[in-house]
Amino acid sequence: MSLDIKNISVTFGDQTVLQDLTLPTIHNGEMVALIGRNGAGKSTLLRQMTMLLKQYPEQIQYAHTPLQLNDIGYLPQEHRIHANVTVLELLITTMNIHSTSLIAKQECAELGLLLLQEMGVLHLANKQCMDLSGGESQMVGLAQALINNPKVLLLDEPTSALDMQNQLRLLNFVRAYVERTGACVIMVIHDLNLALQYADNIAVLHQGELFDYGAPNHTVTPELIWDVFNVDAHIVKVENTPIVVMKTQNVH
Numbered sequence: 309m310s311l312d313i314k315n316i317s318v319t320f321g322d323q324t325v326l327q328d329l330t331l332p333t334i335h336n337g338e339m340v341a342l343i344g345r346n347g348a349g350k351s352t353l354l355r356q357m358t359m360l361l362k363q364y365p366e367q368i369q370y371a372h373t374p375l376q377l378n379d380i381g382y383l384p385q386e387h388r389i390h391a392n393v394t395v396l397e398l399l400i401t402t403m404n405i406h407s408t409s410l411i412a413k414q415e416c417a418e419l420g421l422l423l424l425q426e427m428g429v430l431h432l433a434n435k436q437c438m439d440l441s442g443g444e445s446q447m448v449g450l451a452q453a454l455i456n457n458p459k460v461l462l463l464d465e466p467t468s469a470l471d472m473q474n475q476l477r478l479l480n481f482v483r484a485y486v487e488r489t490g491a492c493v494i495m496v497i498h499d500l501n502l503a504l505q506y507a508d509n510i511a512v513l514h515q516g517e518l519f520d521y522g523a524p525n526h527t528v529t530p531e532l533i534w535d536v537f538n539v540d541a542h543i544v545k546v547e548n549t550p551i552v553v554m555k556t557q558n559v560h
């Protein structure tokens with residue numbers, strides 16, 4: 309199974325945000341980190357993927373057939389849940405249940421609780437969604453994106469509100485999900501060190517186009533960081549893991 313994204317163009321007024329963007333095929337069980345400057349069009353690509361499925365399904369194909377909206381799990385940027393329901397109720401209503409029987413609802417509740425437990429956030433099950441902190445809301449947003457076992461997971465800055473432990477929890481959970489199910493993941497992320505550690509491939513979006521694409525070690529280089537972000541950086545290795553260290557003195 310594989311995900312193909314082809315020839316995506318987006319304009320807002322006279323601003324071309326994405327210009328005929330095509331990504332290399334994303335294979336089963338692959339995590340792609342989408343990086344680029346603020347305003348490069350990363351969120352637009354994820355948002356358009358869900359909209360394009362309605363209008364131009366041939367541009368997004370999974371296993372060589374048009375991807376269905378039901379097959380996508382999407383965690384938007386700055387995810388906040390304004391519904392007046394508990395976290396568990398939210399997960400139950402998000403599930404694709406085809407029965408209203410009490411037994412079906414009980415099964416859904418058990419699945420929801422299991423997912424929250426596996427993600428390490430079972431304590432949030434009975435909290436009101438509106439009372440969640442920013443980071444709690446982001447963890448619940450991932451649970452919501454995963455609850456229907458999507459084939460394609462689109463994550464927009466999924467760790468932006470999380471403390472260090474939850475950043476690792478969330479990314480380890482996504483990694484394990486991908487290995488277990490063979491789903492394809494596109495994840496927008498600004499933290500290049502997390503991208504280096506978790507992604508199989510890095511897609512660099514710059515000025516509406518795909519600037520570079522490839523294995524993290526080969527793609528994230530001081531030259532790329534300079535060309536795309538105008539930042540001087542070293543890449544050092546700690547226990548064989550590459551780490552980006554920004555030189556803070558000269559910001560252009």
Ligand SMILES: Nc1ncnc2c1ncn2[C@@H]1O[C@H](COP(=O)(O)OP(=O)(O)OP(=O)(O)O)[C@@H](O)[C@H]1O
Nearest residue numbers: 320321325344345346347348349350351352353385
């Ligand atoms: N609905 C819209 N109407 C007009 N312009 C838009 C709209 N959505 C996005 N844009 C513009 O498109 C450009 C790309 O926005 P987008 O949110 O995709 O960037 P991004 O790469 O995700 O940025 P960031 O890293 O800051 O989240 C920006 O210049 C933004 O102002």
